[in-house]
Amino acid sequence: MNSELLVQLLVNGVIVGMLYGVVAMCFVLIYKSTQVVNFAQGEFVVLGAWVCLSLVIQMGLPFWLAFIFSLVFMMLFGILVQVVLLRPLVGEPIISIIMATIGLSIFMQALMNWIWGNNAVRFPPVFDQGTVSIGGLNVETAYLMSLVLSLIVMGLFFWFFRYSRWGLAMRATAYNQQVAQSLGVSVGQVFAMAWAISAVVSGIAGVVIGLVSAVSNSLAIIGIKVFPAVIVGGLDSIVGAIVGGLTIGLLENMAEFADGQYLHWGNMYQVAPFYVLIVILMIRPYGLFGTPDIERV
């Protein structure tokens, strides 16, 4: 057994998994406050990356400034989406709203293609040292940045939903919009807030991914790739999102190890997590940390 390779793959799994976790948190955030599954999540991620990249390349801004500006942009964008797309749909069946996010993703894909083209564009070097060696594996510095950020974001979210007034309001809105309204919660504001925060965090993830793999529109696939992570963790659990991300990251890499070393079936990296996903769900139908529905009659 090639233990050096295994260790490297595991390290890689943790690192990549953390990033899945961050994107998964964006999902969870939207879901927790609006019950909507955002199919345009991947596009949000890529948009953040493009905006930051353009600010760096076209406007010549220093990276950190561009990074902050792009997060501000993402916040505004999140609010815009909410106002234009979701506000008119408040109170409509959830599935219609999910469909609307699919429409949004089609729209954004085309718009981004038009503006930025289909090419992959790399970021100019941002960190003095592009990679850091962990356990014999060279890891991009950007990942470490995201690792720290994701822990902070997770902590903030956790606190937010448990203790803050708006956090409660979001959970109430997700539970039942009419009930939330009757308590004086402005559903519109809750939606706007949720989408803004989610867009900002997506932006962070986008920049990290862009730094690692060059920016291109097809990176939006991450939006679908993190589904398993979200589900394994439990749709409404912030901590679960991170654990789910790590689980999927590790699974992918372990599958790659087994496949590359022994099985040679090919494609296990992509498919194995889905098999495991089903197994996990059969044992825990609400993921590892999700709250079960209350079934009372």
Place this chain on the structure above:
Amino acid sequence: MEPGESLLDVRDVSLRFGGVRALTNVSFTVNKGEVFSIIGPNGAGKTSMLNCISGRYRPTEGDVQFKGASLLKRSINDRARLGIGRTFQNLALFGHMSVLDNILVGRHHLLKNNVLTGMLYWVGGARREELAERRRVEEIIDFLEIQHVRGEPAGTLSYGLRKRVELARAMAIEPELILLDEPMAGMNLEEKEDMARYIIALSEEFGMTTVMIEHDMGVVMDLSDRVIVLDFGQKIAGGTPAEVLADEHVKKAYLGEEDEMLDALASSEMEGV
């Protein structure tokens, strides 16, 4: 089975949710043909008791026997076939289905057509069967006087009507034992009178045995043959309505100390008026 013979036998049932003791050693017997009421303060475990009978909850201890056989090993969806129907405290209709279809669902276990014959409809007998069932269901609809809403989706009806549709659906099962969880909640007097009429008919016309949870003491007094009282998951009293109403524990835990109307009720019952 003869009237007066026991139909349902609840033996030492206890139910716990983590630390919450919803029921503790509750036993009672329901005889065939009677109207049996369970009363008690909110949170006493009445609904939980019905859930133990209807299979939604599995007692932590004890046994529930129906017609002499234990129900614990049977799945929930077996209940209809065994002859147990119920209504729900917080309404559990199929909101997007028409009233008619809601009631037809109650007849699920009595129908024989399946996916295949259903899809073929004209050949294979589904049509004949469905139309025959429709006739039966219309009788229930007429009886409960909900003809005017039979085509409406159940979810848009007002609360009181929905309660009535629930009763219709439970009746459609043609159960021997029907469990009613607060059938009169949210109704005004007039509607309660209607409902009372239907409940009386359940046993007198349709030969069903009724177990009912109800908070309206007038209704409980007038309709039930026997009553038990639960408090904090324990049975604190049982007997005829008059006996129970006179019980000091019951007054304290459930009815409130002094109430002219109830006193009047109790005394009038005693006198057999």
Place this chain on the structure above:
Amino acid sequence: QDKVLVGHLADYTGATSFVGKQFGPGVSDAFKQINADGGIDGTIVDLDTVDYGYKVPEAIALYKRWVGNGMVALQGWGTADTEALISFVTRDEIPNMSGSYSAHLTDPKGTNPNTKLPAPYNFFYGPSYSDACRALVEWAKKDADAKGIENPTFIHTGDNHPYPNAPKEACAAHAEEIGLTVAPPVVVPLAPGDFKAQCLTIKNSGAQYVYMGNLGGSVVSLIKSCNTVGVEATYMGNPWAGDYQTVEAAEAQNLVFPSSTPFYGADVPGMALVKKILENGDGQVGERPTHHYVRAVCAAYYMKEAMDWAKANGGLTGKNIRDGFYQKSDWVPEGLEGVCGPVTWTPEDHRGLMSVTINSGSFVDGKAEITQLDVIELPRRADWLGQ
């Protein structure tokens, strides 16, 4: 005025738009020039270019609409739609010049027993994916010998998808035949991402020659990831995987890729026409098109000359145009000397081009530098037909 309809499926927004946005304008600009130069002996080619977003049902709908409107030939595009249309174009007798280079499109009569579906109306300009890959392994073998590499190892990477998979077996077989070790293939998604895990497997396999079956962002990601984990190997791309844009985006060193035309601006006589086409064109590709654009011009001009022959020999029907493709051997379209060809299509063998130019692209001082490494002439082996 006399007009004839040619359908054109382009992908400007879909999964393959990375190269689609080079190839598509190449076709439409070329026909614009052809029309400006008098069309097909006076008949104007009504080229209907539609972005179908790489979606099969849309391609079929378009195809039907065009057939209804009297289309005589098709400039097709992706693997999926080309496959889907094989039986249609065969039945309707409409030659399809596609962007899909799958080898099984080259067997019009089903001569090879392994060919499932003969494709008598399918054409493409360039070596098939299999042939291009064979040429690359030939080059790799020479390269390894020159560098004195012991036990040179070849590995196929690409998505589990018809396009990257197309040359998988044929190419591995040839690599083994000429003495390379073949490592188990590694699946790499077509969508870009972080491929460090796959790169670790590649590294572990010890392969020195990595064939990349994907294109665009995925290839860029793969090279970046593999550089991060320290894979030391030569990357070899399929006909769509290498161009200066990819090299620049990936900051690649020595990315080896095949081509079947010179690069834009090369010093060959035919380049004048290509420049003119670009200038008179719609300007969708900017100043500096990649060789995919140039290749598209060739695809258009071969069709044009086949149509010329058809018009002169019985009229502009699909069948005649198909026969037009068989009229010449070592065929170079007029005005494109040094750019296209020479190709030979016969009724038994649709392998037009058997010569493959091997290039190397490196990112130097913020720009891609591309040098030609070799030109491999492949034999027309009968057992390779359709494989």
Place this chain on the structure above:
Amino acid sequence: MAHVPNPRPAGDFRTSYAADTSLFRTHLESRLTLLLVLAALTVPLWGSNYLLSQMILIGIYGIAALGLNVLTGMTGQISLGHGAFFGFGAFASAYFASKGIPVLIAMPLAGLLTTAVGMIFGIPAARLKGLYLAIATLASQFILQDFFARAAWFTGGPYGALAETASLFGLMINNDARYFYLVLFWVVVSFLAVSNLTRTRDGRALVAVRDHYLSAEMMGINLTRYRIMSFGISSFFAGIAGALYGHYLGFVSGEGFTILLSIEFLAMIIIGGLGSVSGSLLGAAFILLLPQAMEVFANGMAGVFPSIAQGTAYIKQMSVGAAIVLFLVLEPEGLIHRWRLMRASWKLFPFSH
């Protein structure tokens, strides 16, 4: 789904239960539907090839969408793997046909095999609900896609498989006109079957499971059985539609059956109207024709503003996205709902409001 009153026109009194359970709400409607089918029969006589091919595709996609509507609309289980089942049907039929089974028999066989596969992938439905189940079906999408590329013996592997031409008593169904009748046959059969299902026992059981599974269970409905059965039914129609698709193209390649197709199916039923039988067909038409309509729109835009001529491709795609969003904003409950509203206010006039 909001409620729309459904008054009958004056004079249309139902005098028997049979009349009251008929498939159509009014005589007019039943005659209209019959007329539509009859009119469809004549399309090959006058319709262009393009029209025919569009109608064939709409029919095929409509059958698949109908299947998804049984699963998602009727039973309330969202599936993100319907495209893969569609693909499975295509491969299965091609496989059977290649083993010498006549195509017209291979198609329903493929439907049955897909039913079996769908039920296996539906097993998680016994325990999972809502989006958890949806993501489990996403897993089936990816697992099946992987299978398509891997199982060369069955699917021809990455190259795909040849799907033979259908023939009936020696008559080759090898042009669009003939194929159109074949598809029309299956459309009529499928839509009748599902319409019948909705008015019989098991159809009601499915809807009951969606609306309130706890009380459905108390009514004697075996939840696990019906949840899995619903996957089976939906896969059957996906399989039939896939088979029709495969033999129509003559070639089946795994590439077309991606998550995008699954999402498109979902779009069809949401736009057509969840749970509505005829909505499935409307939704399929909408999603198939929308890009083509938007093409015209984008070209028109470019005609007015020549500066954006280069962006037509993007404008087209953007307008597809925008049209979906706009449609949902204006009519979140689907095309069929709009139709019902129109009918309701027309009949209630002048008493509406």
Place this chain on the structure above:
Amino acid sequence: MALAEPIAAADVATDDILALNNVEVIFNDVILVLRGMSMAARRGQITALLGANGAGKSTTLKAISGLLHTEDGEVTRGTIHYDGVDVTRTSPDRKVKNGLFLVMEGRGIVQDMTITENLRLGAFTRPGADVKHDIEEVYEYFPRLRERKGLAGYLSGGEQQMLAIGRAMMAKPKLILMDEPSMGLSPLLVKEVFGIIRRLNKELGLSILLVEQNANMALKAADYGYIMENGKIVLDGTGEALSENEDVKEFYLGGGERRSFKAVKSFRRRKRWL
């Protein structure tokens, strides 16, 4: 006592904290539910609204709070004044901020939150309030809630009702609309809840609009009452006056003497106001 006439706009008395004038509500663009509903709630008083199932009581309350939108309903005609201001089209959250709070039918507690979280949510419109203290106050009224741990969804029906009223108290409203607060409560609790309603009214000076089926209790508690049928008011008067009305007695209170439910009528009597 007169049959209800639509209240003219000018008649809206200043001591009416709430006034509905000729309100019409339509669901889904086609279903007419309120047909010219006019009524008022006096400041500092308890107003009862009675009526048969399906009369439109809940719809009236939802229209007042502005919660129809999520059900595809709409106020298509008429005006609603709260505190002298036209709030017909004001968003629900603004109304809550201004002290108009609805306790919904079916209680509408957030099932997957704990009791304290639900109570904290009640104070949503009062940022910076001393929530801890207010929660203690609610617990004084409803000691049972203090004992229960875990998610609110597992509470029994009656416990949920207490929580819903407690949550309304957390908002410190001026006007509480209550939709059948006694529904599903044990007799003891019904008395308790009505006691609390009266206390809230007397001690805190809250105005209360009460929709009830328990006409006996409601009319005893109420200063003024309305009876609605088929989407409009058919009868109104002070609590006492209504209690004396023959029809009300017959249909809502059960005549002078208590009739046994066993001896229920077998035919329907006509209501005189219809």
